[in-house]
Amino acid sequence: GESVGLHLPTLSVQEGDNSIINCAYSNSASDYFIWYKQESGKGPQFIIDIRSNMDKRQGQRVTVLLNKTVKHLSLQIAATQPGDSAVYFCAEGRGFKTIFGAGTRLFVKA
Amino acid sequence: EPEVTQTPSHQVTQMGQEVILRCVPISNHLYFYWYRQILGQKVEFLVSFYNNEISEKSEIFDDQFSVERPDGSNFTLKIRSTKLEDSAMYFCASSEDRGHRQPQHFGDGTRLSIL
Incomplete structure (x- = not known):
């Protein structure tokens, strides 16, 4: 079926660097997307969303394209x-x- | 900041027993949801609930599952006769408006372990 999915299961970055997490979707009619963050033992936490009439949206330290x-x-x-x-x-x-x-696990190296 | 709360945080139940998972959604939200996440897998939609009735459900949500809003604050998920494969994290979520184009806010889940 039509789906949304991430490119990489893990990403490791140095503290202070910028991180980019990618995602692809298959349904061209999709018009609303959300990014969630899930810490160990917690539920998904809303980060930012974007509607299909936008190309970019910025939040605090985060940008969705x-x-x-x-x-x-x-x-x-x-x-x-x-x-x-x-x-x-x-x-x-x-x-x-x-x-x-499916999720991407982000590791931040000190 | 208002949040969705779930109880218990961990439930251990014998196979075949009934279990009820409880949730208190954010107070001004009108739409309520249950999701599950089997260890290491995606978060999967189970059911959405609005105006005291189910608005959408997935194939996972079969006859052994039911939902209820017994009062003005609680939202429950009942599994009638649990199976080993029901072991998972169960997340409750709520949103102000219809899920489409509105973010759903999640609780921290109930870990259900079926023995």
Whole structure:
């Protein structure tokens, strides 16, 4: 079936560097995407969302980019900190449900 | 910041027994959801609930599952006769408006272990 998924299961970055987590989706009709962060033992925590009428949206230290032409979105984290270590999920809002991708585990090296 | 709360944090149950997982959604939210996450896997949608009825459910949500909003604050998931494969983290979520185009806010989950 049509899905949303991440490119890499793990990503390791140096503290202070920028992180980029990528995600692809297959349904060209998809029009709402969300990034969640999940720390160990916790539930998914909302980070930022974007609607298909936008290409870019910025939050505090995070930016989401949406490329509808190639059906790709990315999450950029500026000045990555140890507290950013977690699993990051891209997700699609579809009807009443949220469809999660497989997740990328971000490791931050001190 | 308001949050979704879930109890218990960990539930251990014998196979075949009934279990009820409880959630208190964010107070002004109108839409409620249950998801599950088997260890190491994706978060999977189970069911959405609005205006005291199910609005959407997945194939996972079969006849052994039911949901209820017994009062103005609680939202429960009941599994009637648990199976080993029901072992997972179960997350409750809520949103202000319909899930589409509104972020769902998740609790920290109940770890369900079936023996």
